[in-house]
Amino acid sequence: MADPSSYRPKPGQIPDSPGVYRFRDEHRRVIYVGKAKNLRQRLANYFQDLAALHPRTRTMVTTAASVEWTVVSTEVEALQLEYSWIKEFDPRFNVKYRDDKSYPYLAVTLNEEFPRVQVMRGAKKKGVRYFGPYGHAWAIRETVDLMLRVFPVRTCSAGVFKNAARTGRPCLLGYIGKCSAPCVGRVTPEEHRELADDFCDFMAGRTGTYIRRLEKDMMAAAEEMEYERAARLRDDVEALKRAMEKSAVVLADATDADLIAVAEDELEAAVQIFHVRGGRVRGQRGWVTDKVENVDTPGLVEHALQQLYGEETGDSVPKEVLVPALPEDPDAVSQWLAGRRGSQVSLRIPQRGDKKDLMATVQRNALQALGLHKTKRASDLTTRSRALEEIAEALGLDTAPLRIECFDISHLQGDDVVASMVVFEDGLARKSEYRRFQIKGFEGQDDVRSMHEVIGRRFKRYLQEKERTGEWEETPAPTGPVPAPQDAATAPAIAPGPDATVPGPDATVSGPDAIAPGPGTIAPDLDAEPREDDGRPKRFAYPPQLVVVDGGQPQVAAAKRALDELGIDDIAVCGLAKRLEEVWLPDDDDPVVLPRSSEGLYLLQRVRDEAHRFAITYQRAKRAKRIRSSPLDAVAGLGETRKQALIKHFGSVKKLKQATIDEICEVPGIGRRTAESVAVALASAAPATPAVNTATGEIIEEDDGGSTT
Numbered sequence: 102m103a104d105p106s107s108y109r110p111k112p113g114q115i116p117d118s119p120g121v122y123r124f125r126d127e128h129r130r131v132i133y134v135g136k137a138k139n140l141r142q143r144l145a146n147y148f149q150d151l152a153a154l155h156p157r158t159r160t161m162v163t164t165a166a167s168v169e170w171t172v173v174s175t176e177v178e179a180l181q182l183e184y185s186w187i188k189e190f191d192p193r194f195n196v197k198y199r200d201d202k203s204y205p206y207l208a209v210t211l212n213e214e215f216p217r218v219q220v221m222r223g224a225k226k227k228g229v230r231y232f233g234p235y236g237h238a239w240a241i242r243e244t245v246d247l248m249l250r251v252f253p254v255r256t257c258s259a260g261v262f263k264n265a266a267r268t269g270r271p272c273l274l275g276y277i278g279k280c281s282a283p284c285v286g287r288v289t290p291e292e293h294r295e296l297a298d299d300f301c302d303f304m305a306g307r308t309g310t311y312i313r314r315l316e317k318d319m320m321a322a323a324e325e326m327e328y329e330r331a332a333r334l335r336d337d338v339e340a341l342k343r344a345m346e347k348s349a350v351v352l353a354d355a356t357d358a359d360l361i362a363v364a365e366d367e368l369e370a371a372v373q374i375f376h377v378r379g380g381r382v383r384g385q386r387g388w389v390t391d392k393v394e395n396v397d398t399p400g401l402v403e404h405a406l407q408q409l410y411g412e413e414t415g416d417s418v419p420k421e422v423l424v425p426a427l428p429e430d431p432d433a434v435s436q437w438l439a440g441r442r443g444s445q446v447s448l449r450i451p452q453r454g455d456k457k458d459l460m461a462t463v464q465r466n467a468l469q470a471l472g473l474h475k476t477k478r479a480s481d482l483t484t485r486s487r488a489l490e491e492i493a494e495a496l497g498l499d500t501a502p503l504r505i506e507c508f509d510i511s512h513l514q515g516d517d518v519v520a521s522m523v524v525f526e527d528g529l530a531r532k533s534e535y536r537r538f539q540i541k542g543f544e545g546q547d548d549v550r551s552m553h554e555v556i557g558r559r560f561k562r563y564l565q566e567k568e569r570t571g572e573w574e575e576t577p578a579p580t581g582p583v584p585a586p587q588d589a590a591t592a593p594a595i596a597p598g599p600d601a602t603v604p605g606p607d608a609t610v611s612g613p614d615a616i617a618p619g620p621g622t623i624a625p626d627l628d629a630e631p632r633e634d635d636g637r638p639k640r641f642a643y644p645p646q647l648v649v650v651d652g653g654q655p656q657v658a659a660a661k662r663a664l665d666e667l668g669i670d671d672i673a674v675c676g677l678a679k680r681l682e683e684v685w686l687p688d689d690d691d692p693v694v695l696p697r698s699s700e701g702l703y704l705l706q707r708v709r710d711e712a713h714r715f716a717i718t719y720q721r722a723k724r725a726k727r728i729r730s731s732p733l734d735a736v737a738g739l740g741e742t743r744k745q746a747l748i749k750h751f752g753s754v755k756k757l758k759q760a761t762i763d764e765i766c767e768v769p770g771i772g773r774r775t776a777e778s779v780a781v782a783l784a785s786a787a788p789a790t791p792a793v794n795t796a797t798g799e800i801i802e803e804d805d806g807g808s809t810t
Contacts, residue, residue, distance in 0.1 A: 105162045109148045115141040120172040121182045123190070124165035131190035133161050133394070136179040138430065140170050155395035156681045161194045176433035177440065184407045194394050196370075196404045206384075207232040207241045209254070209301055214290055215262070215283045216297035218245055218254045225412065232304045232383060247340045249279040251311070252300040255293065256280065303341070305378060305416060312341055356380055358421035359409070360451075360460055363401050364467035368392060368706060371471035372405045375463050378419075387467070389474045393697060403428035410441050418442035423451050423460055475707075484700050485528030491701030492647070495693050496686065498673055502647035503527055507708040508559075508660070509651040510540075510551045511716035517724045518546065520555040521716035524645070525708050537719045549659045552650055556663035563644055564667060644672055651709050653678040653692075654685050661687040677709045735782045736775070743770050747779070758783045 120140045124133040137143030147154075147162050154162065173179050187195055208221040212228025220241050225231055245256065255262065257272055257280070265271050265284040275282035283293040303311055319334035360375045369391055376384040388408070396404070402424045410418050418441045428434045431448055438446040451457040489501035505525045512518040518540040524531040542554045648664075650656045657676035664672060675693075676685040683692035684705065695702035732754065733744050750768045751757040757765070757779070765776035 105148050105151070105165070108165070108167045110144070110168065115144055115170065116172055117141040118172050119174070119176050119179045120170050121179050121186060122168060122170040123186065123192075124161065124194075125167045125169070126164055127166040129167075131186070131192050132165055133192050133194040134183055134186045134190065136176075136183040138176055138179075140172070144168065144170070157194070157393065157395045161394070164194075176430055177436045180407070180433055180437045184411045187407070188411070196390050196392065196394055196396055196401065205241060207245065207304065209297055211294075211297065211301075215255050215293050218249075218256050218297075218300065230301050231417070232301075246279075248300065248303065249274070250340045251315070251337045252296050252303065253279055253281040254297050254300050255283060257284075304383075312338060315341070356421060356456075357419045358423055358456070359419050360423045360456075360463045361402060361405055361409070362425055362460060362463040362467040363398055363405070364464065364471040365392070365398065365401065366471070366710075368703075369471065369474070370401050371467050371474060372401070373463050373467040373470055374405075374409065375459065375466075376419075377459075385466075387470045389470065391697070398426045399428050402426055403434060406434060406438070410438060414441055415443060418446060420445070421447045421449075423449065423456060425450065425460070425464065485704070488528055488700035488704040491695070491699055492705065495684065495695055495699075495701060496647070496673060496675055498646070500646065502645070502673070504643065504645040505647045505649060505708055506559075506645040507649040507651065507712040508552060508555055509709070509712035509716040510548045510555070511713070511720040512546055513720065513724060517720055518551060519716060519720045519723060520551060521712050521719060522555070522559060523708065523712045523715055525704075525711075528704055530711060535715055537715070539723075548652065549655045552652065552656045553659040553663045556648070556650075556660045557667065560644075560664060560667050560669055560672075564669075644669075646673065648672055648674045649705060649708055649712075650674070650676045651679065651712055652676050653681075653683075657685045657687055675705075677705050679709070679713075682706070732783050733779065736778050739775065739779065743768075743775075746770060754783070 117139050119136075119138050121134065121136045122140060122144060123131050126132050135143070147158070147168075151159050151163070171182065173182060186192075206221050206225075208219055209230040209232075210217045210219070210228070211230050212226075221229070221231070249256070253274075256274065257265070261272060262284050265275075265282075269285055271280065271282035271285050271287075274280035275285070275287070281288045281293055281296060283290065288296075299311065315334050315338045319331050319338065322328075322331035322334060356377060357379065358377045360377065362373050364371045364373075369389060371387060371389045373387045374385065375382055376386075388405070406422070406424075406428070418438055420442075422438065427448070427450060435446055435448045438448065451460050486501075489503070492498070493501045503526060507523050507525070509521050510518065511521070520538040520540060522536040522538070524534040536559075538555050538558065540551045540554060543550060648660060650660050653676055657674060660676075661674050664670070664674065674687055677683075678685065678692070681692070682702065683694055684702075685692050695705075733739060733747070746768055747757055747765070748754070751760060760780075762773065762776045762780050765771055765779055766773050771779075
């Protein structure tokens, strides 16, 4: 690991003009390329205290061994040079978008004497006009088949063309009128090229001219009683309209634009692009990338624009580019795009109307693409196996951790402190075994004490289950881990542990520690003895091979201390620090750093992120329930359905308080005993704090279905 001060340029050596810089490692390989309006100011940001740098930036500057720069005249030149160097050197710390699939294009080979229409994939070639990309090749072929009636351009390969020219007989398309048969001289090269140009103009969105011309010719043929020719022209018009209908109108003003949306998390980003020509979506594509550098949404947009238009010229760059966020220097990027196109390009964020609505659609596609990418990566069996093996090797485990439990603490400024436990078996989430905890050993905010309490409570129940099943009798320490079930079909039915909840639909809440997501399932109290209903071990009886805590060295030490206090020494513990993505082990002063490309690190991050999501969801629900509490909550046996029936019948809690017991009994489903309980609960409830209009100071009367405390 290099010290950045060892290769830091001398004061005043770096110019204060625009330019592009390159960081190289000890082997002289370029590892990062960047651009700047002011090289001196930008490079100074890299040579500050390492603790102040973003973790990814810190990794880059400590990997590098030298830095060099090139001065340019304008920021547009810097943008172009940065793109060229990224393409040339492929630096490891730069964001590089990779296509999530190979997209087919409709291509017209204008560089040939007789241009050919065909489906093409891969790198674009000079002199070829491209349209798309399309989601499927069959969509291109259907469109081409319809358009060949009007624009009978050659579609055959070079071999078929030469063979037809040699024999003097065209192929089948020439006989049925879907090819002008230039191979046998039916049209001249100039006439065939004119057909190809018309085909390209129609595909580029200039559709109205050709349809109006065909309709005019059709009417003229009908007036001259050339009915067969008129019918042929009518069919040609219908064919062009059907080809247009395959791409729906999304912008009524026949705009030519590209819409770019970005979906991202801490690790990866997905980009989706819709190509709109003549107001219709003519193509769609998407990329996914690892965020190997410290880059925000504007930076991702700039990288996407470079990737998308770096090799394009002319009409391939549209007049308008709509983005979710403007790059750091939008004027320079706009000038660069204008240079690629040869005319002015508008780069902006849509604010209203159809374009904003279409941008929302593109954004949804980006979110789905990112989710699908993560799902595919997580569900790959080979990848999961490699991830577990990498974790075992990095942490020094004897075997791969087939069962991993991760714990996270969540609160809002010390209030509603809760914890979550998520379970991954064989690299996949087991949501049926997720658990949630309330911290009740103390008040206030202390993540370390909270982690100690949760780990202790979870594994205390584990020891209780082992004792109940007779797996040990003399010593409180377990003799070894209980083997996890091989599959869901043979897994024992497991009941919730102390203070834990069973996730699932329709759960109810019972007691301070039994917060469950569905009715019909009530978690036992923390200190309750496990029920021996069927003799099978409960869920907390299965120990993990690895416990992961969300946090660094203090949280890991607290978790290890909780296990030691219970006499458990056969379960590995580690922590994953969210900011630095470093893995901490008990009693180690230095973290374990897994490579960014490690599948093991990716699995640990997924486990940690899932625990965080589960904890914060519970914490928000708990806080919302506390805020929206009602006096009716104190009525035993009164469920949500009958609460809503009471509120609907009387209109508000205030009016319900004024009702008599007989009037309450009139509500369907409410008996006299329940009505008496409701009346008593409302009479003893403390008056709610009045709501106040902060603009006028006026006290708002309670008209809604509940009170706020």
